[in-house]
Amino acid sequence: MNQGKYVFTQILTFLPKRTFDGIVNKYNGNKYIRHFTCWNQLLCMIFGQLTNRDSLRDLIVALEVHDKKSYHLGIGKRVTRSNLAKANLKFKRMYSAKVDKTKGVLCDQIGKLTGFYTSKNYPDKLRRIKYYDSENKRTFVFLTNNMEATAEHIALLYKKRWQIELFFKWIKQHLKIKSFWGTSENTVRIQIYTAISTYCLVAIVAQELKINRSTYEILQVLGISLLDKTPVNELFKNIDYNNVNELEYKQLSINLF
Template sequence: MHAGRLVFSQLMEFFPWRRFQTCVRRYGGDHKIKTFPCSEQLRVMAFAQLTYRESLRDIETCLRAVGNKLYHMGIRSSVSRNNLSHANHARDWRIYADFAQILIHKARSPYASDDLGIDLDATVYALDASTINLCLSMFPWARFRQTKGAVKLHTLLNLQGNIPEFILISDGKLHDVNVLDHLVPSPGAYYVMDRGYLDFTRLYQLHQAKAYFVTRAKKNLKFQRRYSHEVHKQTGVQCDQTIVLETYYSFQGYPEPLRRIRYYDQSLEKRLVFLTNNFDLPATTIATLYKSRWQIELFFKWIKQHLRIKSFYGTSQNAVKAQIWTAVSVYLLVAIVKNRLGIKLSLYTILQILSVSIFEKTPLVELNSQSDYKYSQPPCPNQLLLFD
């Protein structure tokens, strides 16, 4: 007799399944499908992410070993390599992309009040891209260089809670700066970027949208200094200037003044030059904002180490994108569960615990509790005493 609910089933309850079915109907994902619908495909792919399965054969073997529990996991169909491979190849990846956007919206609100450690009442985003290398002979559609294949994961990360706000999956040849054309700027927000996004025409569009940007200047930047602000060099700020671009095309792209800050980072023993369109914040706050950009590097490192997005279960473009979006959904799911249940552990620790307890029937709160709580079974009143 099956009593209690599996940890996997408890996790899946945090997915908004009615809204997922809306995404499925939008792209006809279950059209003429009698067995193994999109909802079961998502559950199987989530299981693979949570338990670090490496291949379709690995997924099939593990799920068949616990065949008597599949029904209680929400999987009614038989799981085979052929079924899952066909589903990943044929089901539109935009189903999972749209569903991930729904989860982003659900995860964003609870973390909106998180403290960044900066005295700033505004949303701060970090924009960057990470390359996922692929074998060109197996993924011919992902040509990057003559003998290499790759896809790029362009991400706009909300630094309050490290929740991805925008994700674009492209081939490896798309330059990072082109992603600025896909963004819808939020007025009053701060966008922190490295030098790869230094395009003055696109930055001026951010400025016209009443958004702020912080980026680094290139060494060959030509400008005219209009005004120098007073600085305290003990803070690391060496100069704080108001400048105007001197090169013709740069000035045509950004015709208004910019703020140039030169900062010496003692920990790196390196001089950094920042450009921003914000003239109100202290120079040290601008430097701290750029330093917070490192969070997106940690985000890329985390998902590559702890989710399955470097080895893929299919070779088609649809299968690769579906797997990446499923991995993002699992990351967001764990973030939502962490906030809803008030779990104090890190996302990494939660994932490690879930990976070894996915088939247990322990409540999620108890499973992720840092206390030494032990479940005690109440005494049975019908138990006879052997000794007085």
């Protein structure tokens, strides 16, 4: 069944494409899309996750090297950086509200996105809040559609990040996110969701094929074998794992099965 297929293609057979397409159709994810669909984007992101790419540019370089294999991998005819990276958000200020700069809020603006696609996808008003964090000496800019909360409240929400510190430590240790490939909220969300989906996919593959190895070990092997044509279960036969030890962090543990 898997004879002659790339390891990456074999892994994808465990992804419920029909379910994914149903979700995309429900939310019009492919609206205005001609070639590079949500499915193509997902596969590219999973490929980058499994091969431990450090950045979007790094991922594109890796895909370009194997450009002739893209179709057979299910990724599409050609992948470019512009396909994967959303156009920079351009915000046009309409008016501003008064702010208390002693609380760190530098500006509270109301406006709209002016990019060709972004303005079509989100034509409503947005709020742009610029905040200076004196503790870390950093300036942050937030875009939100929350018109009710105070600027101070929205700006200080990021401090809640400490409540999910363990979760992000787990992400770094297990999902292999070395750095984010973009700075917008949507880009970060997509990368995290892809990393979690990839981790779950590998766990499913291990369960279905009865691979008696840790998810960490499986990820290590798959990361260097995606373009092999060896059946996945044979990749894990007669391999010495003595030198492939996962770091034993006393952090958040997620047991999927």
